[in-house]
Amino acid sequence: MGKKKEKEKKPNSMQNNRSFYMTIILCMIIFMASIAYLIISFNRLISQHDEHLSSEICTLLTEKMNNSLRFMTDSAKDISEVLSAQDFKDLGDIYRKLSTDKRGDYVGIGFIDEEGVLYATTEERYEFRKWNLLSAATYDQDITISAPYRSTTIGQPVITLFTSFRYAGGRHGTMFITYRLSDLQDIVNTESLTDEIEIWLMDAESANMILCVGTARYAIGSWSNAYLSMQDINEEYKEAYDEWHKSMVKGIKSASLTYKIGKINYSQFCAAIDNMPGWYVVVRIPGNALSATMNTFRNYVLIFLALLLTVVILLIINMYARNRKENRKLEQLSIHDPLTGLLNRRAFDNAAQQLVNSGEPSVFIFFDIDYFKQVNDLFGHDSGDKILKTFSEILKSHFRGTDLISRYGGDEYVVLAKTDSVPAISRTLAAIRDEFHSVKSSDFSSTITDHTFTFSAGAAISPADSSEFEDLKKCADEALYKVKEFNRDGYLWYDEAVKPDYV
Amino acid sequence: MNLFKKSFIYIITFFCLPVLSLTSCSGSGSDSEKADVSSFEFEALSEIKEGRPDIYLILKLIDSSYWQVIIDGARDAAADLDCNLYMSGTSNETDWEGQLVILEQCMERGADAIILSPDDSVKLSPKIEEIYEQGLPMVFIDTAANTEQFDVCYMTDNLLAGQMAAREMLSELELMGISQNEEAYVGIVVGQAASLTINERLAGFYQYWTKNSPDKWHIISDIMNCNGDISTAAGMITKSLEEYPALHGLYGTNNGPSKEIARFVSDNGRTDIAVVGFDYSDEIKSIINSEDYHASTMLQRQYDMSFKGVQTAMKLLEGGKINTKFVDTGVVTVNRRTLGNPEVVSVIEHN
Numbered sequence: 001m002g003k004k005k006e007k008e009k010k011p012n013s014m015q016n017n018r019s020f021y022m023t024i025i026l027c028m029i030i031f032m033a034s035i036a037y038l039i040i041s042f043n044r045l046i047s048q049h050d051e052h053l054s055s056e057i058c059t060l061l062t063e064k065m066n067n068s069l070r071f072m073t074d075s076a077k078d079i080s081e082v083l084s085a086q087d088f089k090d091l092g093d094i095y096r097k098l099s100t101d102k103r104g105d106y107v108g109i110g111f112i113d114e115e116g117v118l119y120a121t122t123e124e125r126y127e128f129r130k131w132n133l134l135s136a137a138t139y140d141q142d143i144t145i146s147a148p149y150r151s152t153t154i155g156q157p158v159i160t161l162f163t164s165f166r167y168a169g170g171r172h173g174t175m176f177i178t179y180r181l182s183d184l185q186d187i188v189n190t191e192s193l194t195d196e197i198e199i200w201l202m203d204a205e206s207a208n209m210i211l212c213v214g215t216a217r218y219a220i221g222s223w224s225n226a227y228l229s230m231q232d233i234n235e236e237y238k239e240a241y242d243e244w245h246k247s248m249v250k251g252i253k254s255a256s257l258t259y260k261i262g263k264i265n266y267s268q269f270c271a272a273i274d275n276m277p278g279w280y281v282v283v284r285i286p287g288n289a290l291s292a293t294m295n296t297f298r299n300y301v302l303i304f305l306a307l308l309l310t311v312v313i314l315l316i317i318n319m320y321a322r323n324r325k326e327n328r329k330l331e332q333l334s335i336h337d338p339l340t341g342l343l344n345r346r347a348f349d350n351a352a353q354q355l356v357n358s359g360e361p362s363v364f365i366f367f368d369i370d371y372f373k374q375v376n377d378l379f380g381h382d383s384g385d386k387i388l389k390t391f392s393e394i395l396k397s398h399f400r401g402t403d404l405i406s407r408y409g410g411d412e413y414v415v416l417a418k419t420d421s422v423p424a425i426s427r428t429l430a431a432i433r434d435e436f437h438s439v440k441s442s443d444f445s446s447t448i449t450d451h452t453f454t455f456s457a458g459a460a461i462s463p464a465d466s467s468e469f470e471d472l473k474k475c476a477d478e479a480l481y482k483v484k485e486f487n488r489d490g491y492l493w494y495d496e497a498v499k500p501d502y503v
Numbered sequence: 504m505n506l507f508k509k510s511f512i513y514i515i516t517f518f519c520l521p522v523l524s525l526t527s528c529s530g531s532g533s534d535s536e537k538a539d540v541s542s543f544e545f546e547a548l549s550e551i552k553e554g555r556p557d558i559y560l561i562l563k564l565i566d567s568s569y570w571q572v573i574i575d576g577a578r579d580a581a582a583d584l585d586c587n588l589y590m591s592g593t594s595n596e597t598d599w600e601g602q603l604v605i606l607e608q609c610m611e612r613g614a615d616a617i618i619l620s621p622d623d624s625v626k627l628s629p630k631i632e633e634i635y636e637q638g639l640p641m642v643f644i645d646t647a648a649n650t651e652q653f654d655v656c657y658m659t660d661n662l663l664a665g666q667m668a669a670r671e672m673l674s675e676l677e678l679m680g681i682s683q684n685e686e687a688y689v690g691i692v693v694g695q696a697a698s699l700t701i702n703e704r705l706a707g708f709y710q711y712w713t714k715n716s717p718d719k720w721h722i723i724s725d726i727m728n729c730n731g732d733i734s735t736a737a738g739m740i741t742k743s744l745e746e747y748p749a750l751h752g753l754y755g756t757n758n759g760p761s762k763e764i765a766r767f768v769s770d771n772g773r774t775d776i777a778v779v780g781f782d783y784s785d786e787i788k789s790i791i792n793s794e795d796y797h798a799s800t801m802l803q804r805q806y807d808m809s810f811k812g813v814q815t816a817m818k819l820l821e822g823g824k825i826n827t828k829f830v831d832t833g834v835v836t837v838n839r840r841t842l843g844n845p846e847v848v849s850v851i852e853h854n
Contacts, residue, residue, distance in 0.1 A: 130663065147710070149662065150662065150829055151828075151829065152827050152829050152830070153826075153827065153829075155647055155651065155653065155828035156650075203713075205714075206706070206710050206713040207709060207724075208709050208710060216625050218624070218625040218626070218628035218648070218649040218650060220649065223662070223699070223703050223705070223706040224706075225702065225705050225709060227724045228696050228726050231696070231726070231728060
């Protein structure tokens with residue numbers, strides 16, 4: 001019965017497993033959906049926060065950049081005020097003095113007198129002609145800044161500042177100072193976000209932009225064009241970008257913009273440069289720059305949750321497995337006889353009653369090992385138990401897995417075989433008798449070698465003898481009684497036992 | 504239990520992956536494709552003699568007509584000087600990693616001076632600074648790097664060249680008879696948006712145009728960017744013409760687009776479109792020579808760049824000093840009106 005019985009049980013066990021998996025999967029779906037919702041909400045919050053904060057940072061950096069330009073222009077103004085206060089008669093003298101005693105970080109310094117005579121190096125004169133720098137000097141302002149150009153002296157982009165001063169008793173002169181564009185980066189540089197921020201100077205009308213602060217140190221001074229940059233922007237933001245640029249062309253003081261390139265959000269802000277007509281400071285920050293730390297934190301939380309989930313699932317699985325094991329043990333104990341592993345009386349009665357009452361043909365057989373009390377006394381209780389086990393194995397080997405076999409109590413066994421074939425059961429009983437006879441007593445005792453083990457059995461058939469379980473049992477018991485009453489070591493069918501002529 | 508364990512792993516994997524993907528870890532792609540960095544050949548451009556200083560010329564491209572002129576200039580300069588001149592270069596103008604290897608090889612071979620046209624002005628700068636700090640004369644030709652750690656650079660000031668191109672475009676449109684009161688559009692075709700040279704030519708063009716063009720003459724803001732694939736130029740020009748029937752000018756920022764523009768104008772017989780470009784391809788030469796078209800091109804003096812580059816390297820090796828770090832070798836404007844100009848003839852001879 002063992003293996004076949006297990007096979008019968010498997011579908012039930014699989015169902016239990018499937019149900020367990022389904023519960024786990026359902027829990028995980030709920031868990032994952034919650035996590036997904038949490039992440040999406042978190043990302044959305046970060047994105048909103050970034051957008052707001054990026055805009056603030058852009059504004060601050062634009063102000064900082066404008067301040068650094070002001071720092072340059074203030075330096076130029078200070079020098080021009082000192083020059084005005086000293087009231088030099090000859091510009092040539094002061095030019096020679098200044099050009100040989102450079103104390104500032106500037107690339108070049110020089111003057112243009114009231115007659116337009118330029119006091120400058122050969123290279124600077126060449127640059128003034130090449131870029132028509134004097135046109136920048138003629139603006140009617142305190143100070144003006146030229147468009148960036150590549151310096152002949154240092155080979156890198158520079159800007160030149162012009163400021164007026166007085167000499168020789170009230171004559172008007174113009175002083176110029178040339179600074180490296182990269183100096184602006186040094187002034188504006190921030191400890192954090194250095195690798196994320198881009199700051200450009202942009203000529204609104206031409207849309208030309210030159211990089212002042214950037215993600216790559218060596219990219220400073222690179223030209224670009226807003227029309228070309230606009231091509232990278234996602235289609236739905238192009239109109240807004242165009243509007244943003246047009247507002248600069250119209251002369252707006254400042255304007256902000258957000259857009260996406262691929263999946264990255266950017267915040268961009270521009271502010272007009274006071275002393276550089278038509279030019280703006282443009283600051284750009286990718287949205288994810290600010291959230292990098294928060295994203296790291298979010299990832300830690302996710303890893304923690306994943307680990308937690310794994311531990312919880314492992315615990316559930318472990319508990320489930322232990323529970324199943326214990327249940328199986330209890331199940332075994334509740335329906336099986338602990339000595340022989342056969343069904344116990346209660347389990348047998350339940351199953352057999354259902355079968356008999358269902359009307360299915362069956363044969364009920366009562367077995368009783370003959371003189372088992374003496375056997376126990378003779379061989380001892382341990383050997384008695386072994387003999388019981390041996391008899392159980394013999395029964396199991398002769399009946400089918402679907403038949404019910406039980407140790408009914410002490411040395412009593414019952415079998416309910418799902419058949420109505422009397423000859424087949426008679427052959428089985430004869431075979432069991434032969435096999436039990438052949439069991440050697442020497443296997444259980446070294447001193448008793450000639451004992452022959454026998455049993456008596458009574459059989460009744462359902463529904464012929466009875467279709468009620470209790471009655472059927474009585475019939476089989478009656479037949480057994482007859483066998484025991486006479487010779488034992490045999491079997492008898494109920495219908496034979498009740499014949500009046502049976503002796 | 505095995506089945507159980509497997510199922511558990513599958514469940515965890517199946518559910519965790521999509522959720523973790525929401526963390527949107529943005530992949531950071533590599534900066535560029537890995538170059539074939541095995542080793543590069545060096546060709547002697549001068550007679551090699553013991554005891555003379557070794558000057559190394561490193562080019563962006565070694566197999567194009569433009570760069571051949573540079574080689575000629577360097578060879579001619581070396582012939583009159585007491586130096587050994589070696590040349591090497593990459594076969595792709597963006598292979599900065601290849602040039603990094605060449606620079607290393609030059610150092611290993613004991614170079615006394617280096618003349619370089621950097622493939623990438625930004626990415627090669629750290630290496631250039633490292634070499635320069637070891638005391639080697641460093642001369643740039645054609646392209647500068649974004650560092651002050653070099654001796655001198657001979658190149659076209661592309662910002663100014665762009666301005667000259669815009670001036671030329673305005674004058675070609677006037678010559679075509681486009682009235683200042685007439686609506687006219689100019690389209691720009693660029694080869695590669697990431698190139699510093701192209702960006703400077705573009706910036707210069709815009710600078711001049713915005714200050715000097717009539718109010719009714721406009722640049723089409725949708726710049727035609729070939730992104731390295733010049734074959735797309737004709738399609739983009741056709742589309743622009745459909746959108747802007749008053750398109751009367753096309754500006755090519757470098758050789759490839761200029762060539763494609765000239766071919767398009769010629770193939771379609773568009774005598775109503777003025778062409779301004781760079782370099783001297785057969786296509787642009789052909790429309791310049793034709794009386795039917797209005798075309799100009801900006802020719803660089805690349806022969807001068809390398810000739811002066813070798814001379815300067817030698818001067819520096821001999822202890823000489825250079826006051827100027829950036830020398831604009833300039834461009835000449837070539838069109839039907841300037842073809843007979845001796846300076847133009849001389850530059851064309853070297854192209």
